[in-house]
Amino acid sequence: MRSLVVYSSQTDNTRKLAETVYKALTGEKEICPISDAPDPSDWDFIAMGFWLKAGKPDPMSLEYLPRIKGKSLFLFATHGAAAGSEHALNAMNYAKDLAFEAKVVGSYSCQGEVDPKIIEHAQAKPEPPVWIADAPAAVGHPDETNIEELKSLIVSLTAV
């Protein structure tokens, strides 16, 4: 099986998850940032990672997700919102809808430390975004527990 890990990451949180997925995969595999992402049609299994912006996958991921067609797809993400929050779940569902022509075999998301300047800027808005209340607790994430959870998930998904 040929596996491709593609990730979008500005501040390395999602990159850490991508590297975890890559290490846990066996067989022929490749990892690359979304800016260098190859044509997804050449791969059997694709793991695609994004970060959340304005409650959705980041803009580059929004463009890449619909291009993944007829492949097994694992989605992963980091965000300032709490893991399992409505905000985070809605964004993951948004990604799944965009990749409707792929076969989504699993997903994982967790908090990712938010740039303090972004928190300050968002908190100063007349109507701060809902996820910002959770953002201070994202410090240090993805942490060891997140990495282990993701690793176990990939190992169990790819076990024969």
Ligand SMILES: Cc1cc2nc3c(=O)[nH]c(=O)nc-3n(C[C@H](O)[C@H](O)[C@H](O)COP(=O)(O)O)c2cc1C
């Ligand atoms: C401009 C901007 C917008 C963001 N919008 C959201 C958002 O809508 N929801 C959320 O949960 N986190 C939001 N975040 C937080 C990031 O998704 C989070 O820190 C993520 O882990 C960043 O991933 P990266 O380090 O891979 O770039 C935003 C961050 C930035 C910089």
